Amino acid sequence: MKIPKKFIKHLLSLYEDMGFDFETAKEELKDLISFMNSLPDQILLYRILHLENENVLDTKELGSHYSYDKKNLLRSHYLRGPISFLNDEGETVLVTVRADKKQIDIVETLSNNILYPNEMEITLKDKGTGVTIMDIEKI
Numbered sequence: 494m495k496i497p498k499k500f501i502k503h504l505l506s507l508y509e510d511m512g513f514d515f516e517t518a519k520e521e522l523k524d525l526i527s528f529m530n531s532l533p534d535q536i537l538l539y540r541i542l543h544l545e546n547e548n549v550l551d552t553k554e555l556g557s558h559y560s561y562d563k564k565n566l567l568r569s570h571y572l573r574g575p576i577s578f579l580n581d582e583g584e585t586v587l588v589t590v591r592a593d594k595k596q597i598d599i600v601e602t603l604s605n606n607i608l609y610p611n612e613m614e615i616t617l618k619d620k621g622t623g624v625t626i627m628d629i630e631k632i
Contacts (some may be wrong), residue, residue, distance in 0.1 A: 494526065494599060508521055511608070525606055525607070534593065536561060536615070537591055538560065538589070539560050539563045540555060540556060540558065540588045541570050542556070542585070544584055546584070556621050557620050557621060559616075567587070569612070585632050586631055588626065589627040591624065592615075596618055596621075601616040602614065
């Protein structure tokens with residue numbers, strides 16, 4: 494994966510804003526890019542949505558923000574996150590999709606992983622248009 498220089502500078506500045514020195518920032522970014530390169534051509538991704546009712550789900554544009562780690566996503570959102578504070582109205586679902594690697598917005602994914610490293614996020618282009626829905630599970 495080739496990332497233009499202007500984006501490399503931006504990504505390095507995000508690390509520096511997080512308190513990393515320049516050399517450490519370069520190593521961290523190198524590792525993150527290496528991880529992104531290692532992703533398979535097709536990847537399963539997970540997203541949690543709270544719906545007013547099941548008919549509200551827009552299956553053509555599911556959204557941009559996903560996680561590649563289902564267990565971490567459920568733990569962070571269900572136990573400590575927004576789901577634990579929702580009222581009983583509507584329903585919360587875990588959506589599993591299959592996406593092509595080319596659908597990933599690389600710069601946004603790298604930025605989000607620098608700023609929010611525990612979220613293990615993959616950001617998709619075009620609000621997830623074109624993903625294949627594998628499962629929608631009530632949680």
